[in-house]
Amino acid sequence: xxxxxxxxxxxxxRIRALGEQTAARVYRSQTKRQxxxxxxxxxxxxxxxxxxxxxVVLAYPIRQYVAQRxxxxxxxxxxxxxxxxxxxxxDLKARWQDDAYAEQQIRLRLHYVMPGETxxxxxxxxxxxxxxxxxxxxxxxxxxxxxxxxxxxxxxxxHQ
Numbered sequence: 512x513x514x515x516x517x518x519x520x521x522x523x524x525r526i527r528a529l530g531e532q533t534a535a536r537v538y539r540s541q542t543k544r545q546x547x548x549x550x551x552x553x554x555x556x557x558x559x560x561x562x563x564x565x566x567v568v569l570a571y572p573i574r575q576y577v578a579q580r581x582x583x584x585x586x587x588x589x590x591x592x593x594x595x596x597x598x599x600x601x602d603l604k605a606r607w608q609d610d611a612y613a614e615q616q617i618r619l620r621l622h623y624v625m626p627g628e629t630x631x632x633x634x635x636x637x638x639x640x641x642x643x644x645x646x647x648x649x650x651x652x653x654x655x656x657x658x659x660x661x662x663x664x665x666x667x668x669x670h671q
Contacts, residue, residue, distance in 0.1 A: 624630040
């Protein structure tokens, strides 16, 4: 027994036993870590698949939502512009209801004068040269162009 006891308590035997115990612990911890890794990897893969599915499923509705919001914003902007235009036209209509404004515009645009007044039209020499150099109706009085348009319109309806 003395040899067995001595063998049992020898440094080599104790180191060998200690190494085997350490190896067993390392093996068990590696096995647990691998098991944990494989579970986490499977869970992670499932989570990634679920997230990808959600992205694919929700991509089209979200794109439609964003497009519709942009369209709504455009329509609201157009609506505001239309309101401003209506207000401008109402103001213009109210001005034309005033006889003094209408008379002023008639005098300004059509060069009308009241009985007993003498009308003058001042022509800038530079503008007159440019209008003579231009082709077609540029050098003609405006009323000639109007009458020609009426004549052409009348000629077009008489053939029907």
